[in-house]
Amino acid sequence: MSTIARKKGVGAVLWDYLTTVDHKKIAHLYLIAGGIFFLLGGLEALFIRIQLAKPNNDFLVGGLYNEVLTMHGTTMIFLAAMPLLFAFMNAVIPLQIGARDVAFPFLNALGFWMFFFGGLFLNCSWFLGGAPDAGWTSYASLSLESKAHHGIDFYTLGLQISGFGTIMGAINFLVTIINMRAPGMTFMRMPMFTWATFVTSALILFAFPPLTVGLIFMMMDRLFGGNFFNPAAGGNTIIWEHLFWVFGHPEVYILILPSFGIFSEIFATFSRKRLFGYSSMVFATVLIAFLGFMVWAHHMFTVGMGPIANAIFAVATMTIAVPTGVKIFNWLFTMWGGSIKFTTPMHYAVAFIPSFVMGGVTGVMLSAAAADYQYHDSYFVVAHFHYVIVGGVVFALLAGTHYWWPKMFGRMLNETLGKITFWLFFIGFHLTFFIQHFLGLTGMPRRVFTYLPNQGWETGNFVSTVGAFFMAIATVILLINIVITTVKGEKVPGDAWGDGRTLEWAIASPPPVYNFAQTPLVRGLDAFWLEKMEGKKELTPAEPLGDIHMPNSSFLPFVIAFGLFVAAFGFTYHNDAGWGLPVGILGLLITLGSMFLRSVIDDHGFHIHKEEVLELEKKGANA
Amino acid sequence: MANQTNSGNERVDLAYRRRKNAEEMRHQVIAFVLMILLTLIAFAAVGYEEFSHWFVVPFILLLAAVQVAFQLYYFMHMSHKGHEFPAMFIYGGVAVMLLLVWAFTTVIWW
Numbered sequence: 262m263s264t265i266a267r268k269k270g271v272g273a274v275l276w277d278y279l280t281t282v283d284h285k286k287i288a289h290l291y292l293i294a295g296g297i298f299f300l301l302g303g304l305e306a307l308f309i310r311i312q313l314a315k316p317n318n319d320f321l322v323g324g325l326y327n328e329v330l331t332m333h334g335t336t337m338i339f340l341a342a343m344p345l346l347f348a349f350m351n352a353v354i355p356l357q358i359g360a361r362d363v364a365f366p367f368l369n370a371l372g373f374w375m376f377f378f379g380g381l382f383l384n385c386s387w388f389l390g391g392a393p394d395a396g397w398t399s400y401a402s403l404s405l406e407s408k409a410h411h412g413i414d415f416y417t418l419g420l421q422i423s424g425f426g427t428i429m430g431a432i433n434f435l436v437t438i439i440n441m442r443a444p445g446m447t448f449m450r451m452p453m454f455t456w457a458t459f460v461t462s463a464l465i466l467f468a469f470p471p472l473t474v475g476l477i478f479m480m481m482d483r484l485f486g487g488n489f490f491n492p493a494a495g496g497n498t499i500i501w502e503h504l505f506w507v508f509g510h511p512e513v514y515i516l517i518l519p520s521f522g523i524f525s526e527i528f529a530t531f532s533r534k535r536l537f538g539y540s541s542m543v544f545a546t547v548l549i550a551f552l553g554f555m556v557w558a559h560h561m562f563t564v565g566m567g568p569i570a571n572a573i574f575a576v577a578t579m580t581i582a583v584p585t586g587v588k589i590f591n592w593l594f595t596m597w598g599g600s601i602k603f604t605t606p607m608h609y610a611v612a613f614i615p616s617f618v619m620g621g622v623t624g625v626m627l628s629a630a631a632a633d634y635q636y637h638d639s640y641f642v643v644a645h646f647h648y649v650i651v652g653g654v655v656f657a658l659l660a661g662t663h664y665w666w667p668k669m670f671g672r673m674l675n676e677t678l679g680k681i682t683f684w685l686f687f688i689g690f691h692l693t694f695f696i697q698h699f700l701g702l703t704g705m706p707r708r709v710f711t712y713l714p715n716q717g718w719e720t721g722n723f724v725s726t727v728g729a730f731f732m733a734i735a736t737v738i739l740l741i742n743i744v745i746t747t748v749k750g751e752k753v754p755g756d757a758w759g760d761g762r763t764l765e766w767a768i769a770s771p772p773p774v775y776n777f778a779q780t781p782l783v784r785g786l787d788a789f790w791l792e793k794m795e796g797k798k799e800l801t802p803a804e805p806l807g808d809i810h811m812p813n814s815s816f817l818p819f820v821i822a823f824g825l826f827v828a829a830f831g832f833t834y835h836n837d838a839g840w841g842l843p844v845g846i847l848g849l850l851i852t853l854g855s856m857f858l859r860s861v862i863d864d865h866g867f868h869i870h871k872e873e874v875l876e877l878e879k880k881g882a883n884a
Numbered sequence: 885m886a887n888q889t890n891s892g893n894e895r896v897d898l899a900y901r902r903r904k905n906a907e908e909m910r911h912q913v914i915a916f917v918l919m920i921l922l923t924l925i926a927f928a929a930v931g932y933e934e935f936s937h938w939f940v941v942p943f944i945l946l947l948a949a950v951q952v953a954f955q956l957y958y959f960m961h962m963s964h965k966g967h968e969f970p971a972m973f974i975y976g977g978v979a980v981m982l983l984l985v986w987a988f989t990t991v992i993w994w
């Protein structure tokens with residue numbers, strides 16, 4: 262097998278991506294799929310805002326509004342934000358720790374295809390009667406009553422499949438980070454983004470199983486005659502709420518911790534200074550993850566858990582503000598006295614601080630259980646979570662896109678267009694969501710498809726809709742930027758920004774298949790920066806140049822996930838049609854059969870020989 | 885990769901490793917006998933009519949926990965060096981589960 266790059270046809274490229282187990286290509290897949298779902302979720306958001314732009318509007322009425330709203334939330338969280346974060350983790354983590362690959366390349370590919378087919382299945386609901394319509398939280402008391410179509414079944418089975426993919430991805434990163442760090446890279450020398458990924462993966466490992474259990478119960482209740490959530494038959498609908506939020510609250514940290522990691526990298530790079538308080542950053546990240554497990558019931562203050570439970574969960578929630586505050590101050594002190602370069606990623610990073618803090622402040626307001634009786638289910642909550650999710654996570658995703666695009670694709674995104682995108686998005690974001698605080702405080706309920714005139718909500722809603730269009734335009738400009746860059750962007754060297762601190766900037770952009778020709782020796786935090794300060798251009802190698810072992814591509818991950826996709830259709834319809842059960846079993850057989858093949862086929866991978874490595878390195882250096 | 889295994893030079897260590905293996909074997913056999921004994925006690929406890937359920941159920945759960953520990957530490961080598969991470973994640977998972985059960989029993993089904 263030759264690894265020398267040559268011009269390939271479309272079919273060959275497609276096949277390459279369908280069978281790849283290379284973390285860098287899997288990163289591309291996550292970026293593309295997550296990006297498409299992000300556009301879809303954004304379109305749904307626009308539809309919501311158009312409907313709410315004026316009172317008594319009839320653009321999206323009743324059930325259809327519920328479907329669009331549910332799919333907006335579900336898509337953005339599960340199919341856009343998380344996969345896009347996974348894209349950056351895949352692209353960057355092995356490079357940051359000086360590894361040639363991830364620990365389980367096959368599993369990594371399988372994780373992607375599971376997510377992809379789960380998301381595809383969920384969105385098939387649009388064409389098959391109707392999408393899920395019980396909110397992204399899908400409370401059992403609503404979802405068990407949604408009997409007009411199979412929407413909720415698409416939700417349960419789709420999320421189940423993509424959730425398996427997420428757990429696999431997390432396990433892969435945990436093992437990769439524990440076992441595959443380059444010599445000298447101790448835990449306390451890991452870059453902040455690597456730390457964030459590590460902690461996030463642990464959160465996923467512990468937080469997704471409750472969701473899995475909840476979804477299995479829900480599937481049983483809806484498709485197989487179960488009664489877990491049916492009070493009339495001795496079940497309990499509150500159990501779903503607990504299971505969902507035991508997952509759901511850690512989930513928001515699963516989104517925000519990697520975002521914090523991205524910003525930590527950006528602050529240090531463009532302040533051209535070591536991250537302030539590195540060890541307190543690590544400690545704060547771990548503490549947030551730990552506390553994140555004990556606060557889920559703050560979503561259920563009004564359910565009637567009683568004053569003691571409410572008080573405990575309120576206090577637990579408030580404590581999370583402390584480690585978060587530590588991080589905020591560390592970022593500020595990183596910038597303090599630094600020689601700051603205002604690149605596009607740095608714009609997002611600087612804007613993130615006040616935006617995210619506003620979301621944090623409303624969060625502390627909401628955590629006061631007594632006050633929450635007033636805020637709950639109003640637009641105040643909507644404003645809160647968009648301030649943290651958009652002002653935190655989406656800003657981080659956009660920043661990360663600009664920051665690592667040159668590393669992933671070898672070309673720099675246009676900075677001028679990038680800054681235009683930033684300003685439009687930033688202004689649009691605050692226009693859309695700031696005013697929603699006041700809509701909420703004056704009583705506008707969330708998740709209701711319209712409102713009457715003369716309640717003082719017209720202006721606020723109109724402003725909010727205008728803001729949404731600003732964000733839409735910003736996104737379109739980003740897309741144009743991507744197209745222009747791909748066609749004729751300037752090629753960049755390995756250290757694309759000139760200020761790279763971590764290992765990924767020490768190798769060519771895009772990196773060769775094997776990442777590092779020689780495993781580097783790490784001599785401290787910000788390993789590449791240290792070498793540069795000593796006047797060197799390259800890393801100190803930890804081993805002589807030799808043959809490099811690589812895993813073979815495989816089509817099986819795709820087939821395994823596809824089998825579950827087929828099975829999900831079968832079981833969704835098994836109560837209505839005779840073909841349901843056989844199709845379901847057929848799908849499971851496809852999955853189990855290809856898993857069997859995976860177990861029996863011996864696959865030892867292949868070697869890239871030393872001479873080939875040398876040749877590739879020479880080409881990389883000239884490019 | 886040779887420099888990633890921690891066994892060092894095999895021939896030099898042979899005597900040491902012999903002794904180590906023998907010791908290991910003895911532990912495994914002792915653990916195995918104990919586990920069979922615990923299983924027999926559990927059966928006896930359930931079979932013996934005089935014991936009330938309030939005693940038997942917690943008692944055999946306790947025995948089960950001991951069995952799990954034996955399994956992990958002796959048969960799956962968690963007592964050896966280099967298992968800190970598996971241990972950490974197992975205990976982490978157990979802690980999350982206990983928290984859940986505790987919360988469910990107090991908040992939902994008090």
Ligand code: HEM
Pocket residue numbers: 303306307309310330331333334335337338342396397398643647650651654655693707708709729732
């Ligand atoms: C791009 C601009 C965005 C706009 C204009 C927007 C707008 C909206 C609107 C109007 C709602 C409906 C609120 C309601 O009536 O309950 C909503 C809900 C929601 N949004 Fe966004 N959103 C955006 C981005 C995002 C992103 C990026 C995420 C997640 C990563 C997100 C997550 C959610 C969630 C979880 C809900 C709650 C859904 C539910 O309760 O059913 N949004 N958003």
Ligand SMILES: [Cu+2]
Pocket residue numbers: 509510513556557559560
């Ligand atoms: Cu929460």
